[in-house]
Amino acid sequence: xxxxxxxxxxxxxxxxxxxxxxxxxxxxxxxxxxxxxxxxxxxxxxxxxxxxxxxxxxxxxxxxxxxxx
Numbered sequence: 001x002x003x004x005x006x007x008x009x010x011x012x013x014x015x016x017x018x019x020x021x022x023x024x025x026x027x028x029x030x031x032x033x034x035x036x037x038x039x040x041x042x043x044x045x046x047x048x049x050x051x052x053x054x055x056x057x058x059x060x061x062x063x064x065x066x067x068x069x
Contacts, residue, residue: 001031003051005043007067008059013037016064023058040067 008020017035024033024044032045042059044050056066 001045001047002049003043003045006039006052006055006059007040008035008042008064009037009040009067010064011037011040016062019062020059020064023062024055027054027058 011017011020011047014037017059020042021033024030024042025045028048029050030044031047033040035041036043038046043057052066059066
């Protein structure tokens with residue numbers, strides 16, 4: 001298992017967290033997503049390291065932006 005934390009900008013509420021979580025869970029290999037709206041942190045547990053562009057696309061599909069690392 002691999003756990004990676006990303007920072008997402010623009011989230012302000014539980015609905016935001018739910019949207020981001022739903023899209024990121026759709027990435028093959030993702031087993032869990034934990035979102036902390038206050039900090040903008042999204043922790044993703046997956047079977048193997050994810051391609052950051054896949055995560056970026058999922059976050060953007062939800063209507064938010066992945067912060068530069």
